[in-house]
Amino acid sequence: MTVEPDTYRPRRSVLYMPSSNERALEKAKTLPVDALILDLEDAVAPDAKEQARENAFAAARSGDYGRRELTIRVNGLGSQWHDADLAAAAAAGPDAIVVPKVGSADEVRVLVAAMEAAGAPARTRLWAMVETPVAVLHAEEIARASSRLACLVLGTNDLYKELGATFAPGRAAIATSLQLALLGARAAGVAVLDGVFNDVSDAEGFLAEARQARELGFDGKTLIHPAQVGPANQVFAPDPGQVDDARAVIVAFEEAQAQGRGVATLHGRLIENLHVDTARKVLATAEAIAALS
Template sequence: MIASSRPRRSALYMPASNARALEKAKTLDCDVVIMDLEDAVAPEAKAEARAAAAEAVRGGDYGERELVIRINRLDTEWGIADVQAAVGASPHAILLPKVESASEVLQLEAMMEGLKARPETRIWCMIETPRGFLKLEKIAAASPRLACLVMGLADLVKDLRALDTVDRAPLHFAMSRAVMVARAMGLDVLDGMYPNIKDEDGLVRQCRQARAFGFDGKTLIHPSQIAPTNAAFAPSDAEVEQARRIIAAFEAAEQAGKGLAVLNGQMIEALHAQTARRVLAMAGER
């Protein structure tokens, strides 16, 4: 597994069947654009959405935003064609929904290898069901292409027959488990979406909660949610300044032929420098 230093504070779902939405995403300050072929697209529009997503990715007009295509499940009538189109377009990642077993990840990996997908095209997995959370460790270890876990907590609440509360107390175990597994496997992990687009206070509360749990960012369903989410997941000025000091100290040590640096009495190694670079990336210093 390869840990990424990419900022993934805000990952915005955009229905690939909506041409205006795909065009608008080119101007938005989100870190990730998820072009959705699944839940947001009606069955009769699946083929059109698939072609539009592939064309948008190939167009290359999204700057430094990470581009992800969420396909339909492989056992649906659209799944195989979705993979073929996505691999041909070479997005940064293919997002597999409702993953409940490692075998599903391996099936997608085998299809991608057979289609000669670029090594840089990663797999992201959505974890949305009790079975998926129970199998999370095996799912997370299934493929070296896997880069990120994405929570589908709205579906999980329904499956658990739990109450959908802003504080998400019924989901704390699942959230903590997701972060722990992700960190153990060197993956990123994104919090689930907040459905009430008019409730910014609730969104910010959940963003701060997710950051406290250790999530790298949050999936979003509306452009108005981007700025509050980016702000909530951004490091503080003090954290940014400390990261700059760590990187400067480590680079100076490297130039002197040393593998270690000392900053304010603390040993600085390559791992510390990597973490510091991620802090700067999260702060928008790309």
């Protein structure tokens, strides 16, 4: 099956919600979050897996989550719950199915084949979690493996564990991994999301990490608490000054072209095609975010 390329949609804030918690699923309907990951994996105890699967299926079929991108994270390949999770998620037809610990392009192809065999509609994309050294080193191959794959999601907690690294502000221990995954996603033309920040009481620490991810080029951040939604939305959105500057860049370049010049200047800055492309992306991002209101 050929899947059409995604149009841009904001994924500034992507919140994990345990599907075993019905109150949490209900609360999610009111949150100003761009996307939800209804979790069947880490956040769900083994004896609650089946109920969580039923809850996620019902939520995805309900139509009650409005403009929020709705995804379901299944248990990983090889686990005792994976096949049933994937079949139920495919039948529910969410915006995407999120799969943990995807390690190769071959695994992507296996997952896509299973989704299609289970009747997943074309609109249901695959999000692959990059959580191991092997996955990081093959991020581009994973991202290019299928047109159904729309996003790479960093699993930073698992990366720290697999690397034997220790967390510290600034994330120097996983900086290379973040950048390699980002490079792989961008080379393949898919979205990429940063991992979670674990200390929900450390608002300043969260902001610093979100700003780092934004500066690196990530599309957004995965979250573990509703209190992180607002700050993530702000960090990963263009501010009014950036929007005004983007408009000015486009106007300056168009005026230069009308005068037969291939470059322009704006407040002493040289403006070329690449700057115009960036400006148009800023405006498209701002317009897509405004459309969510």
